[in-house]
Amino acid sequence: MFRLTVCLLTYNSARLLRDVLTPLMRIADEIIVIDSGSTDDTLSIHEEYGITPIYNPYTMHGEQMNMAISHASNDWVLCMDSDEILDDETLKYILRLKSGDEPPADRGWCLSRYWYVLGEQTRTLYPISSPDYPLRLFNRHHVRFNHRPVDDKATGAAQVTRIPGHVRHDTFYSLHEVFSKLNIYTTRVVKYQNLRPPIARGVASAVGAFFKWYLFSGAWRRGKVGAVTGLYATLYSFMKYFKAWYQHQDKRESAARERTDSHLID
Missing domain, CATH: 3.90.550.10 (Spore Coat Polysaccharide Biosynthesis Protein SpsA; Chain A)
Incomplete structure (x- = not known):
């Protein structure tokens, strides 16, 4: 015992x-x-x-x-x-x-x-x-x-x-929670994982997720709940790469501004 x-x-x-x-x-x-x-x-x-x-x-x-x-x-x-x-x-x-x-x-x-x-x-x-x-x-x-x-x-x-x-x-007891957690989870993935930022990769990932997690999984038979889970998979797959791309672009722009400011000072 x-x-x-x-x-x-x-x-x-x-x-x-x-x-x-x-x-x-x-x-x-x-x-x-x-x-x-x-x-x-x-x-x-x-x-x-x-x-x-x-x-x-x-x-x-x-x-x-x-x-x-x-x-x-x-x-x-x-x-x-x-x-x-x-x-x-x-x-x-x-x-x-x-x-x-x-x-x-x-x-x-x-x-x-x-x-x-x-x-x-x-x-x-x-x-x-x-x-x-x-x-x-x-x-x-x-x-x-x-x-x-x-x-x-x-x-x-x-x-x-x-x-x-x-x-x-x-x-996921409400649509609000679905999209709230979608945003939280994808932000967390980008923060802690090193994702390659090309946005085309996100588009390809989203298309693949739609077919796998909505069509091939049979989620389309489940009406509104299947639509929610299929949309969640598609958006999750796209948003994590989109956020990584956006973050990468933001860093590039910040670096460019710093270089410009440095040249102006010189």
């Missing part, structure tokens, strides 16, 4: 937080919450559950998760986001796992996570196919999250087992 710390990230998460916390309370011996500055009812909901979040300004998802893990009192941790809801099958599996012998420290377990967009289950959301199986339950001395700016993941487990069930990942 082993004790389990749940590590949870929140930011303006009041919409789903009670649905997220209620099942987690059944399996957690300890809950560590890292909050990055919520201004809605998130903090008062935590108070209802007797939880005192730790404030940390958001940089990247992996860094937030690693901070939560570092505060855990137990070796075994389950890492969750505030839009992921565990079902009964997943809970029962984890409870059975906890009641047995403590597993080898290099073992890990991944969730069966199903993606929902605008309240409907979807098969694809660029660059993910649903369900996906992120490693989330592991020994904190062997596993940490990497530092990818988008789509980071936990790495380090030697053997990974899939937990059965249907974890609802209720992301």
Whole structure:
């Protein structure tokens, strides 16, 4: 038998937080919450559950998760986001796992996570196919999250087992959130990755994404939700290169102005 710390990230998460916390309370011996500055009812909901979040300004998802893990009192941790809801099958599996012998420290377990967009289950959301199986339950001395700016993941487990069930990942609940996260994610990619800036590359990437993630994936059959996920993939693929191109042009213009100012001074 082993004790389990749940590590949870929140930011303006009041919409789903009670649905997220209620099942987690059944399996957690300890809950560590890292909050990055919520201004809605998130903090008062935590108070209802007797939880005192730790404030940390958001940089990247992996860094937030690693901070939560570092505060855990137990070796075994389950890492969750505030839009992921565990079902009964997943809970029962984890409870059975906890009641047995403590597993080898290099073992890990991944969730069966199903993606929902605008309240409907979807098969694809660029660059993910649903369900996906992120490693989330592991020994904190062997596993940490990497530092990818988008789509980071936990790495380090030697053997990974899939937990059965249907974890609802209720992301992108409104069009506003779709475009807000599209802007945030593409800006973050440009900031932390060295993208080649030719804008033609962005056009080609967007065309390829449209065919792959809207037509070939069958998203076109899903009506408005399929249109949203197809548009998201197309715009994401274009905008990251457009922003890299724009940033490159801005730097070139700034350098040119500095050279001009230098010649005028001379």
